[in-house]
Amino acid sequence: MIISAFGAMAQNRVIGKDNDLVWDLPADLQRFKRMTSGHPVIMGRRTYESMGKPLPNRDNLVVTRQKGYSVRGCFVFPTVEAALEWCRKGEAEGRQGFEEVFVIGGGEIWKASWSLLDRLYLTIIHRDFEGDAFFPEFDWKEWRESFREDHSDPMPYTYYTLERISRG
Ligand SMILES: NC(=O)c1ccc[n+]([C@@H]2O[C@H](COP(=O)([O-])OP(=O)(O)OC[C@H]3O[C@@H](n4cnc5c(N)ncnc54)[C@H](OP(=O)(O)O)[C@@H]3O)[C@@H](O)[C@H]2O)c1
Incomplete structure (x- = not known):
């Protein structure tokens, strides 16, 4: 099972503000939808609440330390590891799409899952934004770029795919 993170950050690492996104990039959201559909998605409780409803066509796994937290249409886990364990079981049962799972944020959950990520x-986005949530600092030398695509409309941004080559 490949454990992937999927996310967007500004060049100053901002990913959000006031529990919401801070830029409007419809092409990036379309790509997110296309690439994660059919796969389990793991997210922090704050990211879930910023969306307000489960993402369609995906198993939605929400991670929270709150006991008794429950949301209709989502699976709730006390740790990222427990969520991944559930996904591994699904993969072992041959469930479709479970060969790659996506950790879709936000900052706290990427940080908590960092050492487990393969991709x-x-x-x-090549400009700074104001915000209060950040993508984790990481060492690019531990990753190999397998895909890169530059865009300029409506602002300059780049899609990267990075494959883990070492774990520090
Ligand atoms: N740009 C992007 O690609 C992108 C993607 C996703 C989200 N975002 C943005 O990011 C912001 C939200 O990110 P965030 O970092 O504030 O929050 P988050 O990671 O979405 O959620 C944080 C919550 O997850 C739970 N949690 C965190 N670490 C945990 C651990 N180790 N074990 C168990 N539970 C844990 C806690 O829930 P409890 O408090 O319930 O215990 C914590 O409050 C929003 O602004 C959102 O719009 C941006």
Whole structure:
């Protein structure tokens, strides 16, 4: 099972503000939808609440330390590891799409899962934004770029796919 992160950050690492996104990049959201559909998605409780409803056509796994937290249409786990264990079981049962699972944020959950990630689908927006949630600092030398695509409309941004080559 490949454990991938999927996310977008500004060049100053901002990913969000006031529990919401801070830029409007419809092409990036379309790509997110296309690439994660059919796969389990793992997210922090704050990211779930910022969306307000489960993402369609995906098993939605929400991670929270709150006991008794429950949301209709989502599976709730106390740790990222427990969520991944559930996915591994699904893969062992031959469930479709479970050969790759996506950790879709936000910052706290990427940080908590960092050492477990095999792949990053990272969009970098080449300008600064104001915000209060951040993508984790990481060492690019531990990753190999397998895909890169530059865009300029409506602002300069780049899609990267990075494959883990070492774990520090
Ligand atoms: N740009 C992007 O690609 C992108 C993607 C996703 C989200 N976002 C943005 O990011 C922001 C949200 O990110 P965030 O970092 O504030 O929050 P988050 O990672 O979405 O969720 C944090 C919550 O997850 C739970 N949690 C965190 N670490 C945990 C651990 N080790 N074990 C168990 N539970 C844990 C806690 O829930 P409890 O408090 O319930 O215990 C914590 O409050 C929003 O602004 C959102 O719009 C951006």
